[in-house]
Amino acid sequence: MHLTQVAPYVSYPPRLGGDHRTHGLVKEFPQFGDTVERFCQGGSPAMYKSLDFRRQVTISKRYTEFRHLHPFHEILKAPMLVGYPNLFQGHVLKIASDGLDDMLERADVVLAREPWQTPYVLEQIDQDTPVILSSHNVEAERFGDIRQPLFENWVESRVEQMEKRSVEGSDAIVCTSERDAEIYRDRYDPGGPIFIAPNGTYKESLRDHRPDSKQAKRVRSDYDIPQKATVCLFMGSNYKPNIEAAKSIIELSRGFGGEQVQFIIMGSVGKALTSADTPENLTITGYVEDGFEAHFDASDIALNPMQSGGGTNIKLIDYFARSLPVISTPFGIRGLNIDREAVAVAELSKFPTAIEELRTARDRRKSIGRKGREVAAENYTWEESSRFLRKSIIEAVGPF
Structure with a gap:
């Protein structure tokens, strides 16, 4: 052909x-x-x-x-x-x-x-x-x-x-x-x-989560993130639904005082965000090429707070591939056949509660991450x- x-x-x-x-x-x-x-x-x-x-x-x-x-x-x-x-x-x-x-x-x-x-x-x-x-x-x-x-x-x-x-x-x-x-x-x-x-996702991307790797620790050190903090990751390109989601992450981060919970926004979506008033517990990286994989390992929870857009979210499958536990809005998993054991689903207003529940439940995070990777390997x-x-x-x- x-x-x-x-x-x-x-x-x-x-x-x-x-x-x-x-x-x-x-x-x-x-x-x-x-x-x-x-x-x-x-x-x-x-x-x-x-x-x-x-x-x-x-x-x-x-x-x-x-x-x-x-x-x-x-x-x-x-x-x-x-x-x-x-x-x-x-x-x-x-x-x-x-x-x-x-x-x-x-x-x-x-x-x-x-x-x-x-x-x-x-x-x-x-x-x-x-x-x-x-x-x-x-x-x-x-x-x-x-x-x-x-x-x-x-x-x-x-x-x-x-x-x-x-x-x-x-x-x-x-x-x-x-x-x-x-x-x-x-x-x-x-x-x-x-x-x-x-x-x-690509089969070569399917892997275990490696939070204890030298590369993951280096990412945290580069961004002045405490090694014991819970890190929540969102990634996206410079596209209106992603910008909307990233702005919701900024507001979400304001509700977590202190250093215990940190947030990373990775990708070209950062170009659309104003860094002048960024909370201290939020890092906007911009587009990342070197050390891209290490950012997944430096994170404990992936966030998918999508509220609009078309198609299905590739970023969700990329999170799954790296065995990262995901918190997603119902809209964020639209069109995908995903076992609820593989993702924590919550309305955007309930994200703070979902984050608190997951960050203190290490075994559940591992279980969700493992199940998500299985879903990606079998179907996506x-x-x-x-x-x-x-x-x-x-x-x-x-x-x-």
């Missing part, structure tokens, strides 16, 4: 949740002798910051990422910085898509991420070549939940139109959960089958989702 994947920006190496899904869903295909070519419409902040201007990256044998870097792509991404979708992405492809048409011509099947580029793909593709919509969220729901200061009604209407065209025009859809699939069926008229390939790995998607594509629109 020759699969062409269309993505809105550079995705490898994966840094954000969307990058991991883009890469994770296809990472196993080359193991079966398939060819994967990914067209990326523009760069990413991390790519430009690292001065990595390669136009072609070989990820593995028969798996290549092609990067079309063009000023138009970057200019029209500007609204995304303040929470708007890239509604003009498909339009730009009509004037700046060098190489994409050839990749579509070579494809046995096309996997197009989200509804922003999919309408263009549907217009350009040969009718005999199946197109699979790769959904990361129900976008109409996601942007319906996020209030925009300007053009709100127009944005919501346009998102609805583009998603409807993508869902109904594609030959199949792959989404994160049965919940999202049901919304698509209720809201639109899908043009083909819907595959459920959950968000996940990218390797399993990738193999499932490949099998589903072949059965639905193959053979190739």
Whole structure:
């Protein structure tokens, strides 16, 4: 099988949740002798910051990422910085898509991420070549939940139109959960089958929690966190639902005086937070690359205080993979089939009580963390989702 994947920006190496899904869903295909070519419409902040201007990256044998870097792509991404979708992405492809048409011509099947580029793909593709919509969220729901200061009604209407065209025009859809699939069926008229390939973690990330490691102790020392304190971790990218959640962590930290309970907010979400009035028991790290794994080990409890957003939370599975016990809102575990022994569920207002209960119950923390890792290993790995998607594509629109 020759699969062409269309993505809105550079995705490898994966840094954000969307990058991991883009890469994770296809990472196993080359193991079966398939060819994967990914067209990326523009760069990413991390790519430009690292001065990595390669136009072609070989990820593995028969798996290549092609990067079309063009000023138009970057200019029209500007609204995304303040929470708007890239509604003009498909339009730009009509004037700046060098190489994409050839990749579509070579494809046995096309996997197009989200509804922003999919309408263009549907217009350009040969009718005999199946197109699979790769959904990361129900976008109409996601942007319906996020209030925009300007053009709100127009944005919501346009998102609805583009998603409807993508869902109904594609030959199949792959989404994160049965919940999202049901919304698509209720809201639109899908043009083909819907595959459920959950968000996940990489098998190599599944491991024990290592709170006594030298690296974990160094993280605490670097942030002046007492070794005996209970550390609560939240991580996220610079994305409105994550910003909302991170702000709730800041307020939560104010309710814990002294040094006994400390909080860490890790990830690019820190860019959106004001550090001037940060409580003494809260550390905002920003994006972390060196020592990333050690931050999980330096923490005792992971927090998932999500109140809005679409899809399912990749961060939750990442916590599970490192055997960290998680406290989550009910919204934070939406769309996931998770045994309540693997996560402590509480409304946001009850997080202080949940933290107090867990921090003094070491055995229960270990039990929840162990169960969470088992859930991730059994049901939520990218390797399993990738193999499932490949099998589903072949059965639905193959053979190739």
